Amino acid sequence: MTDLSKTGAAVGEPVRAGEPPRAFLEVRDLKVHFPTDDGLVKSVDGLSFQLEKGRTLGIVGESGSGKSVTSLAVMGLHRLGSRGKNVQMSGEIWLDGKELVSASPDEVRRMRGRQMAMIFQDPLSAMHPYYTVGNQIVEAYRVHNKVDKKTARRRAVELLDRVGIPEPNKRVDMYPHEFSGGMRQRAMIAMALVNNPELLIADEPTTALDVTVQAQILDLIRDLQKEFGSAVVIITHDLGVVAEIADDILVMYGGRCVERGPVDKIFYEPSHPYTWGLLGSMPRIDRAQTDRLIPVKGQPPSLINVPTGCAFNPRCPYADVPKGGITRTERPELHEVGGGHFTACHLSQEDRTRIWTEEIAPKL
Amino acid sequence: MSETETGAAAAAVKAAPADDEKPLLKVEGLVKHFPIKKGLLQRQVGAVKAVDGIDFEVRRGETLGVVGESGCGKSTMGRLITRLLEPSGGRIEFDGTDITHLGVGGMRPLRRDVQMIFQDPYGSLNPRHTIGSIVSAPFRLQGVEPEGGVKKEVQRLLELVGLSPEHFNRYPHEFSGGQRQRIGIARALALKPRMVVADEPVSALDVSIQAQVVNLMDDLQDELGLTYVIIAHDLSVVRHVSDRIAVMYLGKIVELADRDSLYASPMHPYTKALMSAVPIPDPKRRTQKSERILLRGDVPSPIAPPSGCRFHTRCWKATEVCRTTEPPLAELRPGQRVACHHPEDFADQQPQDTVLLSVAKEAAELVPDEVSGKPGKPGKPAAAGKAAKAPEETPAKSSTDESQ
Numbered sequence: 001m002t003d004l005s006k007t008g009a010a011v012g013e014p015v016r017a018g019e020p021p022r023a024f025l026e027v028r029d030l031k032v033h034f035p036t037d038d039g040l041v042k043s044v045d046g047l048s049f050q051l052e053k054g055r056t057l058g059i060v061g062e063s064g065s066g067k068s069v070t071s072l073a074v075m076g077l078h079r080l081g082s083r084g085k086n087v088q089m090s091g092e093i094w095l096d097g098k099e100l101v102s103a104s105p106d107e108v109r110r111m112r113g114r115q116m117a118m119i120f121q122d123p124l125s126a127m128h129p130y131y132t133v134g135n136q137i138v139e140a141y142r143v144h145n146k147v148d149k150k151t152a153r154r155r156a157v158e159l160l161d162r163v164g165i166p167e168p169n170k171r172v173d174m175y176p177h178e179f180s181g182g183m184r185q186r187a188m189i190a191m192a193l194v195n196n197p198e199l200l201i202a203d204e205p206t207t208a209l210d211v212t213v214q215a216q217i218l219d220l221i222r223d224l225q226k227e228f229g230s231a232v233v234i235i236t237h238d239l240g241v242v243a244e245i246a247d248d249i250l251v252m253y254g255g256r257c258v259e260r261g262p263v264d265k266i267f268y269e270p271s272h273p274y275t276w277g278l279l280g281s282m283p284r285i286d287r288a289q290t291d292r293l294i295p296v297k298g299q300p301p302s303l304i305n306v307p308t309g310c311a312f313n314p315r316c317p318y319a320d321v322p323k324g325g326i327t328r329t330e331r332p333e334l335h336e337v338g339g340g341h342f343t344a345c346h347l348s349q350e351d352r353t354r355i356w357t358e359e360i361a362p363k364l
Numbered sequence: 365m366s367e368t369e370t371g372a373a374a375a376a377v378k379a380a381p382a383d384d385e386k387p388l389l390k391v392e393g394l395v396k397h398f399p400i401k402k403g404l405l406q407r408q409v410g411a412v413k414a415v416d417g418i419d420f421e422v423r424r425g426e427t428l429g430v431v432g433e434s435g436c437g438k439s440t441m442g443r444l445i446t447r448l449l450e451p452s453g454g455r456i457e458f459d460g461t462d463i464t465h466l467g468v469g470g471m472r473p474l475r476r477d478v479q480m481i482f483q484d485p486y487g488s489l490n491p492r493h494t495i496g497s498i499v500s501a502p503f504r505l506q507g508v509e510p511e512g513g514v515k516k517e518v519q520r521l522l523e524l525v526g527l528s529p530e531h532f533n534r535y536p537h538e539f540s541g542g543q544r545q546r547i548g549i550a551r552a553l554a555l556k557p558r559m560v561v562a563d564e565p566v567s568a569l570d571v572s573i574q575a576q577v578v579n580l581m582d583d584l585q586d587e588l589g590l591t592y593v594i595i596a597h598d599l600s601v602v603r604h605v606s607d608r609i610a611v612m613y614l615g616k617i618v619e620l621a622d623r624d625s626l627y628a629s630p631m632h633p634y635t636k637a638l639m640s641a642v643p644i645p646d647p648k649r650r651t652q653k654s655e656r657i658l659l660r661g662d663v664p665s666p667i668a669p670p671s672g673c674r675f676h677t678r679c680w681k682a683t684e685v686c687r688t689t690e691p692p693l694a695e696l697r698p699g700q701r702v703a704c705h706h707p708e709d710f711a712d713q714q715p716q717d718t719v720l721l722s723v724a725k726e727a728a729e730l731v732p733d734e735v736s737g738k739p740g741k742p743g744k745p746a747a748a749g750k751a752a753k754a755p756e757e758t759p760a761k762s763s764t765d766e767s768q
Contacts, residue, residue, distance in 0.1 A: 062570040063541075166661070180662045181434070210433035210597060212659045215641035219658060237571060240600075240643030244650060263647045279645070281575030283604035285627070286644045292582065293604070295575035299540050 021094035023050035024231055025074070025199055030091035030101075032066075032073050039304040043069040045255040046091075048334075051248075053198060056225065056232040058246030058263070060239060060278070062300050066255040067235045071201045074233075075118050076100055076108035095199060114144045117192035121204035123184035127176040133160075133187045134172035141194045159190040163220060182213035186220065193224060200225075201233045206241060218245055239282060243267060248340075251275050254301045254311035257334060261341030271343040271352055273316045276360045294363060310346060318355060322346040387421035388459055388559055388591050389445060394418050395453035396440050400667065413666050414440040416615035417454070419693065422559065427585065427592040429606030429623070431599055431638070433663055437615040438595045442563045445593065446480050447471050459558070476506055479552040483564035485544035489536040495522070495547055496532040502554040521550040525580060542573035546580065553584065559591045566601060578605060599642050603627055608699075611635045614666055614674040617693060621700035631700060631707040633657075634675045660726060673705065681706045682724040685717040 032044040044066040051057045059067045072078055074095075078087045093100040095116060100108055120126035128136060137156040138149065145152070153172065160168035163186040176184055185205065192200060202221065206214040222245055225232050234245055242249055243263065250260040251274065259272040270276055280294035298315040301307055309328040313319040319327045332344045337352075345352070397411035415437040422428050430438045443449040445456055447463055456464045463474060479502075482488035489498055499518045503510060510517035519529035525546040536544055545565065552560055565581065566574040578601065584590060596602050602609060609626050611619040611634065619632040630636045637657040659678050664670055670677045676686040685705050693703040696710055705714040 062572060182662055211599065211641040211643075212433060212638060213662070214643070215656060215658055216660075218643070238643065239571075239645040243645045243647045244643045267645065267647050277572055281572045282645060283575075283578070283600040284645065285600040285603055285639070285642050286646060286649075292579055293575035295579060296572035297576075299542065299573075300570065 021050075021097060023094075024053045024096060025051040025233075026092075026094040027070075027074065028092040028094075030070065030073060030093065031089065032069050032078065033088040034086060035088065036304075041303045042255050042306060043303055044073065045306070047252075047255075047257055049250055049257065049260065051199075051231045051233065053231045054225070054229045055247045056234060056245055058242030058249045059233060059235045059252060060237065060242055060249060061252035062237060064300055064303060065252040066303075067252050068203055070252075071118065071203050071233065071235055074100070074199075074201060075112060075116060076103075076105070077112075110144075113140055113197070114195045115197055116199040116201065117195070117197035119185075119188055119192050119200065119202040119205045121207050123181070123188045123208075124176060126188060127184065127191075129176055132173050132175055133179065134174075137172075137187075137191045137194055140191050144195050155194065156190070159194055160187065163187070163190045163193075163224075164216070165190070181209055182216060185209060185213075185217055189217070189220065189224070193228070196228055197230060199231045199233070201235070203235045204237070205234065207236070207238070214241075221245065239267075239278060251278070254306050255303055256311065257342075257344065258312065259341075259343045259345075260334075262339070265339065265341040269341070269356070271337050271341065271356070272312075272345050273318050273347070273355075274312050276356070277315070279364055280360070310344075318347060318351075321351050321355075322348065385423075386460070388424045389422040389593075390457040391421065391445065391454065392419050392457075393454035394441070394444060394451055394456065396437075396444055396449060397452045410667055413615050413669055415444060415451075416666075416669070418612075418615070418617045420610055420617060420620055422591060422593055423608075425585075425589055425591055426607040427594060427605055429602035429609040430593065430595045430612060431597060431602050431609060432612035433597065433638075435614075435663055435666060436612040437666070438597075438612050439563055441612070442480070442561050442593065442595045446478050446561050447474075448480070472506070476502075476508075476555040477558045479555070479557040479560050481545075481548050481552050481560060481562040481565045484568055485541050485548060486536075486568075488548055489544055491536050494533050494535055495527075495539075498536070498547060499551050499554060502551065506555060508555065517554075518550075521554055522547075524553070524584070525550045526576070540573075542569050542576060545569060545577055549577075549580065549584070553588070556588065557590070559593065561593045561595070563595045564597070565594065567596060567598060574601070581605065599639060611638065614663060614669050616674055616703065617701075618675065618704070619700070619702045620693065621697075621702075625697065625700045629709050631696060631702040631710055632675075632704045633679050633681055633706075633708060636708055673703070676721065677723060680724050682721045683714070683717040683719055684721065685714045687721060 028048050030044055030047045034041040034043060047066070047070060049057065059070065061067045073089060074093055078089065089101055091101060095111065098111070127133070134153060134156050137159065138152040141147070141152045141155055157168045157172050160171055165171050165183060165186055179187060205221065206217050209217060218241065221232065234242065236242060246263050248261065249263050249266040251258050251266070251272065253274050259266065259270065259275050266275065270279060274296070277296035281296055283293060296315050301311050307314050309326070309330055310316070310332050313327040316327070327346050332346045334342045334344045337343050337349065347355070394415055395417055396415040397413050399408045400410040400412065401407065402409045418441065430441065432438045440449065444451050447466065451464055454464065455462060458474060458478065463471065496515065496518055499521055500514045503514050503517070515532070519532060522529050522531055527543060527546055527550070536547070539547065562581070566577050569577060581592070582605065585592060594602065594605055603623060606623050608620065608622055610617050611632065613634050619626065619630065619635045626635065627639065630639055637659050640657045661678060664677055672688050673682070673686040673691050676682040679686065683706065691703045691705045691713065693701050695701045696707060705717070706712050
């Protein structure tokens, strides 16, 4: 929050394809489509963002908005297995000056785990039940470092200790099922951090955890980021979590970014009706207000038949405010509304300010 | 009756005729132990003490919220009061009838009055049945012929929960999570129950859909005069929907209070820690001088719960008495029952006992919200010592000490 001008640069100015990257992680016009029997599923359909080292980007959206697919795309995990043949990816992902979409699977594999690592939502299914936690961490370390088993094991114990697991010497030889949910998540964080990655992607890292454990894990991620100075992407549906941990926020809807900007802007001057909807539908523990919630009507869009025009138009209470039905015919592009704050909405600046200050803000 | 009336007035409970004041559901000393069996002879070697002696009541027309971490026994409690499980001990009284050990046949007439909404909208609907047959199942099972025929009634119910009557012949897979949850609600409401137990009704849903379902349940309560028991782990949701809230920890109720008192001044240290852990969607909080109590470790195993107060292994105020004696759930303030020897913001119940247990000093960390700055190991309790001092000073001062 100290350097707003930097924030602006981190969140993104439009960059032409092929140009060398300006940020540590730069995603440009990323598209990930899955052909299925029912039609083409456009999970991510033109997403761009930038992230600098030492900063945290929170990606928020409902299920099916494409947030997890984005993270898997960055990690290069879509080409694995049989599904790999069935994915159409385009766009560019630049990490530390290297382009990942066009890179060979081998190149990406060498970077995965070393330069970029991921924390998954469900640690029980993300860890191998047949190997001890220690073995799994050691494996991740030895793939990228030529060290003997003993050194690697020492490193594993050291990391388990760092992420706050008591008695790491004993725990290192235990199996994932012997850990509690919070411990497993810590072990997975240890595994992700074993090679000091510069980019850490956490996909719903605390969704499966209780609040008290969630607080511990968020605290840990925040501490570790300070310590290692890595870039962190947190994917979540919980606005409370991003408010606590993120520097910048990207709101996704129907496979596209509808709004992004510094955390303060998104919470105090949100400019997209979908973000308003998210804020209104959230029960809040910190407010005395306990009357009705203001839900977003309708259902999230199908990614096969994304509504024409603005994907949010069937659910948007203000879809008819801009003249000429433009919301139904023309897709709004991201444009800056000030201070590194971008929005993809047809509402004019005056309408937006009026609706926010007169209709939305008083009810939140 | 006059005695109870004055008591009720003092307790500032909703004014209502004395007869209606009788709770709809009354639970006393409810226990559920799941045996752990081992060996060839399947001898019992232990038990998971999922629910271990809880007392509470549900008043007519209210919403009782039940919160707690996973494994605290809240779902088991829900299944016990709907008698999907047989209690190992204690007593459940529904509307004056003892239902503790009623058999399947004995429960059947009562099933009309007590219904359940389940957490998983995918697992709780039979994928091979149409919506019509799912929602009409209660009528079939109870042999009820609603006015105007079953089909008409089912379509009315579907409309009531915001679905279209044309959905009658569709299958569950054709619906989204939020719509399925509505189907589950329609099924629960089919027989016009008096009490609905909802186990995590919205936790599988997206925020925007969650709000739709919360509002729907709210409207239905007003419309049909329902009594709800809502079990959830999300404290913001529970606060939004409940009139009174029970906080559970390891099979026990540690605090039971009106919503406003509970959230304004939680008295049990566990409640306080739980509430401070909820992430608040307000980035300004990060830079404010607020505090967060960060509990260490995990919930102990319910197979061998700690002696005395079950929270003493993680409590920063724990003293010797907490280890040896279980605190009773006592009404310390009107409408606020707490099971704690050293409650927050209140006269210490065991003032003679001031020496902290050694674990207490490591139990929790008071993190000023701008944790920042110190990249130190999380293993070091930063401010726990400060909090730990509290019981040594005048007990009433404990809160001021922490909120500095």
